[in-house]
Amino acid sequence: MISRDPQYVRLTRGARSLLRQTSLWLGADHLLAVHIEGYTERYQRFAYRDIQALILRRTPWYVAVAAVEASLLVPALLTSLFATGAVRPVAGVVASFLAVILIIHLVLGPTCRCYLQTAVKTEKLTGLNRVRKARRVLAALQTRVTQAQATP
Amino acid sequence: MTVRPLACPKCRATLPGTPAELARLHRCPACAVQLEITAFPALQRAPVAGSTGDLVITDGEASCFHHPQKRAVVPCAACGRFLCALCDIEVANQHFCAGCFESGAARGSIPALERSRTRYDNIALSLVTLPVLFGCAVVLSAPAALFVVVRYWNAPVSLVHRTRWRLGISGGLAVVQIIAALAFLILMVRHAK
Numbered sequence: 001m002i003s004r005d006p007q008y009v010r011l012t013r014g015a016r017s018l019l020r021q022t023s024l025w026l027g028a029d030h031l032l033a034v035h036i037e038g039y040t041e042r043y044q045r046f047a048y049r050d051i052q053a054l055i056l057r058r059t060p061w062y063v064a065v066a067a068v069e070a071s072l073l074v075p076a077l078l079t080s081l082f083a084t085g086a087v088r089p090v091a092g093v094v095a096s097f098l099a100v101i102l103i104i105h106l107v108l109g110p111t112c113r114c115y116l117q118t119a120v121k122t123e124k125l126t127g128l129n130r131v132r133k134a135r136r137v138l139a140a141l142q143t144r145v146t147q148a149q150a151t152p
Numbered sequence: 153m154t155v156r157p158l159a160c161p162k163c164r165a166t167l168p169g170t171p172a173e174l175a176r177l178h179r180c181p182a183c184a185v186q187l188e189i190t191a192f193p194a195l196q197r198a199p200v201a202g203s204t205g206d207l208v209i210t211d212g213e214a215s216c217f218h219h220p221q222k223r224a225v226v227p228c229a230a231c232g233r234f235l236c237a238l239c240d241i242e243v244a245n246q247h248f249c250a251g252c253f254e255s256g257a258a259r260g261s262i263p264a265l266e267r268s269r270t271r272y273d274n275i276a277l278s279l280v281t282l283p284v285l286f287g288c289a290v291v292l293s294a295p296a297a298l299f300v301v302v303r304y305w306n307a308p309v310s311l312v313h314r315t316r317w318r319l320g321i322s323g324g325l326a327v328v329q330i331i332a333a334l335a336f337l338i339l340m341v342r343h344a345k
Contacts, residue, residue, distance in 0.1 A: 008312045025312050034312055039275050041310055042268045052195040053174070057161050058186035115161045119199060122161065135188075142190050149193045 008032055011137055015127025022126040024137070026144060031116075033126075046116060046123070048148030053117040054138050058131065061111040069105060073098040114138065158195065160185065171195055217249070228252050269311060272304035273318035280325040294329035297322050 008025035079091035165182035171191030216236035224234035230252035279297035
């Protein structure tokens with residue numbers, strides 16, 4: 001059952017895609033997914049009592065993206081170290097940029113996708129793309145769901 | 153009705169077991185993708201069949217507006233008609249008949265069923281900022297922004313961002329832009345004279 005005057009606690013910041021931004025919010029008795037598309041907000045509600053399972057699926061993108069970034073970084077780094085002339089500073093800037101991206105990627109940790117299953121559908125939880133963040137969010141959600149389903 | 157089994161989100165293969173067994177499952181048996189599953193008691197709860205409503209037992213009892221042969225259990229919160237258990241639609245501790253439920257959902261008068269809102273505050277903010285950023289004239293956009301602020305000041309804001317600061321800032325900026333445009337116009341006229 002969904003309360004009339006919900007107050008929401010932010011669970012995730014908006015995850016941007018090309019056309020929309022999605023954020024998750026904890027309500028009193030339901031999880032709210034807010035999809036911002038242009039100047040319209042669309043809402044999806046998942047009552048805690050109806051949530052059957054939370055699934056975290058690891059994806060191979062962490063290693064793949066790191067490998068691609070490293071394969072781009074190494075030539076840029078070697079060029080910036082050993083080249084001469086005007087190429088050297090340009091290669092240095094490119095190498096620094098790629099290094100920052102690689103470090104951020106490594107610090108954020110392994111990648112994943114998260115799903116929420118109810119009796120009627122399985123919904124992908126947009127924005128939970130890193131295992132560490134997903135575990136933290138799912139733990140907060142698990143507490144609410146467990147409480148809601150413990151009471152008759 | 154049967155309980156819907158849990159499926160692997162990648163290969164759609166059925167994942168067997170109770171919630172406790174699923175919690176120990178680390179890979180999909182079919183596609184071997186790594187999984188972390190938290191299952192809840194609702195997974196094993198069979199769907200509850202809706203009540204069809206009791207028949208009227210005595211003549212003095214109130215009966216359903218739509219089914220005169222059935223006992224009324226609750227009045228509709230919107231139209232007040234008596235409803236049997238079959239006609240009763242419960243939303244956020246309120247009871248509605250099918251007609252009021254449908255019209256309430258369409259009008260957005262039942263908050264728990266509200267599916268979308270227009271962000272007029274963002275529209276107003278865009279009208280006062282984007283023309284300036286792109287170097288366009290604000291002669292049209294500033295009055296338009298002011299109109300949006302005044303017209304939609306009392307309109308429901310976002311369900312999660314409940315403040316009107318964007319509207320306030322947009323209104324202030326729109327007024328400043330209009331005053332600046334007027335001042336520029338007066339200066340130009342004086343300069344021409």
